[in-house]
Amino acid sequence: MLLLNPGPVSLTERVRRSLLQPDLCHRESEFFDLQDEARERLLATYAIDPAEWSAVLITGSGTAAVESMVASLVPDAGRLLTVENGVYGERIAQICERYRIAHERVRSAWTGALDLETVAARLDSAPPGARFTHVAAVHHETTTGRLNDLPRIGELCRERGVSLLADGVSSFGAEAIDFGDASLSAVAATANKCLHGVPGVSFVIARRSALAQAASRAYYLDLGRLARLQDARDTPFTPAVQAYYALVEALREFADEGGRSARHQRYAALAEQARAGLAALGIGTVVPPEQSSVVLRSYRLPPGMAYAALHDALKANGFVIYAGQGELSRTLFRISTMGHLTSADIDRLLECVAQALR
Numbered sequence: 001m002l003l004l005n006p007g008p009v010s011l012t013e014r015v016r017r018s019l020l021q022p023d024l025c026h027r028e029s030e031f032f033d034l035q036d037e038a039r040e041r042l043l044a045t046y047a048i049d050p051a052e053w054s055a056v057l058i059t060g061s062g063t064a065a066v067e068s069m070v071a072s073l074v075p076d077a078g079r080l081l082t083v084e085n086g087v088y089g090e091r092i093a094q095i096c097e098r099y100r101i102a103h104e105r106v107r108s109a110w111t112g113a114l115d116l117e118t119v120a121a122r123l124d125s126a127p128p129g130a131r132f133t134h135v136a137a138v139h140h141e142t143t144t145g146r147l148n149d150l151p152r153i154g155e156l157c158r159e160r161g162v163s164l165l166a167d168g169v170s171s172f173g174a175e176a177i178d179f180g181d182a183s184l185s186a187v188a189a190t191a192n193k194c195l196h197g198v199p200g201v202s203f204v205i206a207r208r209s210a211l212a213q214a215a216s217r218a219y220y221l222d223l224g225r226l227a228r229l230q231d232a233r234d235t236p237f238t239p240a241v242q243a244y245y246a247l248v249e250a251l252r253e254f255a256d257e258g259g260r261s262a263r264h265q266r267y268a269a270l271a272e273q274a275r276a277g278l279a280a281l282g283i284g285t286v287v288p289p290e291q292s293s294v295v296l297r298s299y300r301l302p303p304g305m306a307y308a309a310l311h312d313a314l315k316a317n318g319f320v321i322y323a324g325q326g327e328l329s330r331t332l333f334r335i336s337t338m339g340h341l342t343s344a345d346i347d348r349l350l351e352c353v354a355q356a357l358r
Contacts, residue, residue: 001315002345005322006142006170006296007062007193009339011246015196018249024241032233034244039230041251042203045172045195045260048179054211056204056227059240062169062190064221065202066092069165069188070136071099072214072223073206078133079103079126080165083119083153086110086143087325088167092136099217104132110328111286114148116156123160134163134185140171140293143325144286145334147175147293157183163210169193169202173254174264174295174338185210191243194263194295194338197250200243267294270337270346277350281357286332296336298324302357307333313356319349 003010024031035057042055058064070092074080080101082093085108096103106122108115114137126132135157139150150166157164163185168177173194177187186206191197204223214224220237229236254263271294275285278299286298301307307323310333314321324332337346 001318001320002341002349003320003339004335004337004341004349005320006334006336007190007338008199009192009196009336010341011196011198012253012340014253015198015246015250018245019198019242021242021245024245026235026239026241029233031241031244034241034248035230035235035239036233038244038248038251041248041255042205045251045254046177046179048205052208053179054206054208054227054231056206056211056223056230057239057244058202058204058221058226059200059237059243060202060221061199062188062193062202063091065188065190065204066167066169067095068218068221068223068226069186069204069206070095070101071218071221072216073163073165073186073210074101074134075213075215079130080134080136081106081119081122081132081162083114083116083135083137083148084108085112085114085146085148086138086141088138088141088143088169092138092167101217102130110143110326113146113291114153116149116152119153120156123156123162132162134165136165136167138167138169139177139187140168140175140295142170142296142334143328144332145292145295145297146287147171147291151178151181154178154181154183170295171293172205173260174267175293176264179205191247191250194267195247195250195254196339197247198243200240201247264294267337270341270343271295271297273343273346274335274337274349277346278353281350281354283353295338296334298328298332298334300332301330305357310353310356314349314352317348317352317355319352
């Protein structure tokens, strides 16, 4: 079965075999060697300076990393502006509500671009006693496949001395992220998307200066504590050891295949092949290709065809696609080109879609 959903992904045999390595106690030096390698390789994906940044590992899904980032890096006296145009932007606001973090929201339509003019106006109009210290935004909003304008958000933040927290869960490893942007404080991401690992381990790439001032609202997800202990070759809890094995092997494979640039090019070619083939069948994109990520794109359901019918027809032929979320479930479907996929796989997918339409 080939997974065309936005994580977990179809694994290579190399990564799958890594799960069969010997059982390992997480208090032994061999585990800490594994942890160190994962952290070093995560920084190497974007050639990030380890003196300035730390890769902090978390046993949990990508949402665990986002929650840890937000709960830890917005200080007790801080104030966060969430910028939203989909489910995952809204999730950040929900995290703020649970932790009682002072925040406001700038919301756009799920199928639209972020309203950055309103963001700038809201940052500028906040009274002295309620200035925003942080902005949080989703880089690749998987709700529709839109790639949000992270560089422009960073520019707005830099101009105002505000820190940026980025959800890079489904962009890290494939799309460009400028870690030289002085406004960027942290990026949350996960192993089982563009890096082609397995579910169970996520991470936050955070500035060491931000970690030094981290709040301690959370217990299990206390990012500052996790960073301090990992720097000391320690861990506060039992991590998902086998998922660590797979992450390290996936990162080795990532480097062997040419790194982020090569992965971006590969995804882009597969995404365009799928887009062009579906267009020839009369199926259009929801977000223009130039505004979409190379990781995932959303398509309009053909007239008269329900998602369940298309999903089931494709699954019977070995493909798993993804529904739209919320109200969008009635009008669109999504196809991701992450994971162990080839051009021949996309050709066969298109043949199966054509058959389903007939």
